[in-house]
Structures are given as C-alpha cells and as structure tokens.
Amino acid sequence: MECNRCTVCFIVCVMIVGLYITILAFAIKEGSRKIPVPKIELASMDFTVQNITQTRLSAKWDLSIRIPDNLPGQYICLQGELQASFLYKNVTLATSSPQKYYNLKRNNPQLLKVSAVVSGEDVGGLLGKDIMEDIKEKKEVQFGSRFSLTDCREKTTGFMSYACDEVTLRFKPGLEMKATVFGNHPKCINF
Numbered sequence: 001m002e003c004n005r006c007t008v009c010f011i012v013c014v015m016i017v018g019l020y021i022t023i024l025a026f027a028i029k030e031g032s033r034k035i036p037v038p039k040i041e042l043a044s045m046d047f048t049v050q051n052i053t054q055t056r057l058s059a060k061w062d063l064s065i066r067i068p069d070n071l072p073g074q075y076i077c078l079q080g081e082l083q084a085s086f087l088y089k090n091v092t093l094a095t096s097s098p099q100k101y102y103n104l105k106r107n108n109p110q111l112l113k114v115s116a117v118v119s120g121e122d123v124g125g126l127l128g129k130d131i132m133e134d135i136k137e138k139k140e141v142q143f144g145s146r147f148s149l150t151d152c153r154e155k156t157t158g159f160m161s162y163a164c165d166e167v168t169l170r171f172k173p174g175l176e177m178k179a180t181v182f183g184n185h186p187k188c189i190n191f
Helices: 002-032 125-138
Strands: 041-052 057-067 080-088 091-095 099-101 110-118 140-150 159-172 175-181 188-190
Touching: 041 125, 041 140, 041 159, 057 080, 057 125, 057 140, 080 110, 080 125, 091 110, 125 140
Parallel strands: none
Antiparallel strands: 041 057, 041 175, 057 110, 080 091, 080 099, 080 140, 140 159, 159 175, 159 188
C-alpha cells in the first residue's frame, strides 16, 4: 500500500512539474514575441541656405514624417515629442529642439513636422567646405536624418528612434537657396 501511495505521489508531482514547465515555456514564447515596429516614411525634407560664403554656411532643415494610420494608441503617443537630427557623411550637423505634438488621431495617417537651424560656427572645417562645394558645383547635396518619437508601447518608456537613408536634395534653377528631395524618398528603420 505504501508503495502505491509513493508511486501515485511521484506521478502527480511529475504531472505538476510538466504542467509548470509547459506554462513557463508558453509565457516565455509569448513574452519574446515582439510587436512589429511600424514603418514610418520620410515624407519630405527641405534644405534652405540662409547665408553662404567661402568659409561659412547658415542653413535650415524642414523635415516631415508620415505617421501611418495604425500607429497612434498602440505605438506612438497621441500626444508626445518629436526630435530630429540632420547628418552629412554620418556626422550630425544639427539637432532640432524637441517639438511637442498634440493632435494625432487614431486610424488616420498624418504628417509631423520638425525644423532645425545650423549656423556658420556649426558648419566649419572640411565638412562645411564639402557642403558648400556640393551646393555651388553640383547644385545638390545629400543628407541623412534621424528622429525619435514618444513611445507608447506597453511596458516601455522613452522614445522610438529611426534612422533614414541619405536623401539627395536638389536645388531648383532660379532657387539656388532652397533644395528639395530629388528621386525616391528614403527608407527609415527603427534602431
């Protein structure tokens, strides 16, 4: 009788441990599934030369990103902050101040805009000369961009950060001070 009781207890313990392991494995599997990171598009980028000399450059970037209709509420806060950086040859030239947004609407694609200014003191040396040469000789220049948005995913805090491929900005004839996107809009990936 004692032996049967031990056997039953052993079988029950094995079943409980097996059930516990199954539940734990399921919880780990479910927890490891990442919510797919949404694709955000660079809708436009404008580059306006405010002042240019042989040795100095002052300019302004205007960036618009397209928020897809499935983002607000699940990923990006309906109210939050947007901040962008502009790069030339992978060197950051300017970073915007954080700009608040308030009116994102659920299930509605929208544009968010941000701007940054760079002065002559910021764009000096070899990089500044390269940019000025691109502007004066090629009538186009390539910039990269990065931006971050307030993250509203469950159990997260902070920001979702994106990096965009370089984009070619071309100056239109007669408008040698303002360049807009030429060709395909770059892809932006979450990092």
